[in-house]
Amino acid sequence: MTEPTFATLVSRWYEENARDLPWRERGVSPWAILVSEVMLQQTPVVRVLPAWQAWLARWPDPAALAADTPAEAIRMWGRLGYPRRAVRLRDCAVAIVERHGGQVPDRLDQLLALPGIGTYTARAVAAFAYGQRHPVVDTNVRRVVCRAIAGEPDAGPTTRPADLVAAEELLPIAPADAALASAAFMELGAVICTARAPRCATCPVESVCAWRASGRTAPAGPTRRPQKYAGTDRQVRGLLLGVLREATSPVPRQRLDQVWADDVQRSRALAGLVTDGLVEPVGEASYRLVGDGPPLPVTLGG
DNA sequence: ATCCAGGGTA
DNA sequence: TACCCGGGAT
Incomplete structure (x- = not known):
């Protein structure tokens, strides 16, 4: 009997403890998943929930959004922040209509070519909407992998190719299992392995965590300067x-x-x-x- | 004060 | 690579 893999441990935990988020439900369209991923860029889940519901009630598919004005997209965006995302999301809908007949593409290169869709979001849609095997690496996954595997307290500020490789190596072979594992890694980083005060006592990989084994060393130094808002x-x-x-x-x-x-x-x-x-x-x-x-x-x- | 399911640009 | 881009919660 071999030891469960890292991905298996986290996936088992996820299946028992995942938050009940609407975009994770069965039958949610690729468009709805894409919208959720864009809204979740730099915006916490609790603030996205009502905005996502309202957005999809008004624009249930890319063609509906593409037919409306940027102004209305900006208004519906509300106070989610970074309102350029609203305009880009509409540009994205236009591109989906023009290039892909109104269907969200399932190819990674085509997703990456869409406005507002970058390294993270393209792979998230390919994995979560289409069940493909890709490393889905956001700030949570970088932190989890950095701590649990590399044993270091903090990941770098941006996703590098090496981060994608490191995450990919942890994924199960079967695409569906890989997509589940990616969601599980993100959930672990969001709920347990948080940036500030990680809840190691309830962590499913506490026994195999390299960071914990090394005594949970503190971050080396202030690598990131604080991002001001007031007065900017x-x-x-x-x-x-x-x-x-x-x-x-x-x-x-x-x-x-x-x-x-x-x-x-x-x-x-x-x-x-x-x-x-x-x-x-x-x-x-x-x-x-x-x-x-x-x-x-x-x-x-x- | 710090963080948050990042992407685009110079 | 560095910088710009919102706004709310803790």
């Missing part, structure tokens, strides 16, 4: 977008000027929103969410 352009962008989201007609710049005192920073933030395809100027001195109303007249003669 991001906060100003959020304030500006908040006004435009609530508006039903173009907003005069004079009204936008009231959300932030610093002229230079406010102008820079507004220009950034325009560059990012979230906001568009209307006439000489008004702004609106992109596509939020009748098409703008074509400018002639420069």
Whole structure:
């Protein structure tokens, strides 16, 4: 009798302890899974839950979203954060309609070519929606593998090719088992092997964890500098977008000027929103969410 | 203050 | 590689 593999231990634990999340249910469409993965980029599960339900009730397939405006996508995004994701998700829906007949593709290269779909999300969709065998590596999986296998306290800030290899080597051969194991690794990192205060006492791989065996060494040093928010352009962008989201007609710049005192920073933030395809100027001195109303007249003669 | 199911760009 | 990009919860 051989010892259960690392993936087997975590998968068994997952089957008994997984959170009851709606996008994990049987029969959830690839589109619904893709939407959940995009929303979950840098946004905690509890905040995604209601937004995911509302989004799919309104746009149950890519064609429905592709037929609507970026403005409505930005509004439905609400306060999930990083609203460029809303525009990219709509761009993604358009691309799915144009390139794949409205069906979310099942090939990794085609998924990677879609707007807003990167290394993590492409493999997550291929694995969780189509049952394929790919290493699905997010911040949780990097941390779990780094600790339990390498015995180090913290993973690097970004996913490197070596991280994909390390995770792939832990996956069972059977694709369905591999997909389950990937979900289990992520769940372990989210619920047990957390960044701050890991719950080693209830961890299913506590007995084989290299990090625990080495005495749970502390992180070497402050490798990441704290990400500020207050006072940054991001906060100003959020304030500006908040006004435009609530508006039903173009907003005069004079009204936008009231959300932030610093002229230079406010102008820079507004220009950034325009560059990012979230906001568009209307006439000489008004702004609106992109596509939020009748098409703008074509400018002639420069 | 720190973290969060990352992706795009220079 | 480094940096930019929201916002809420702990």
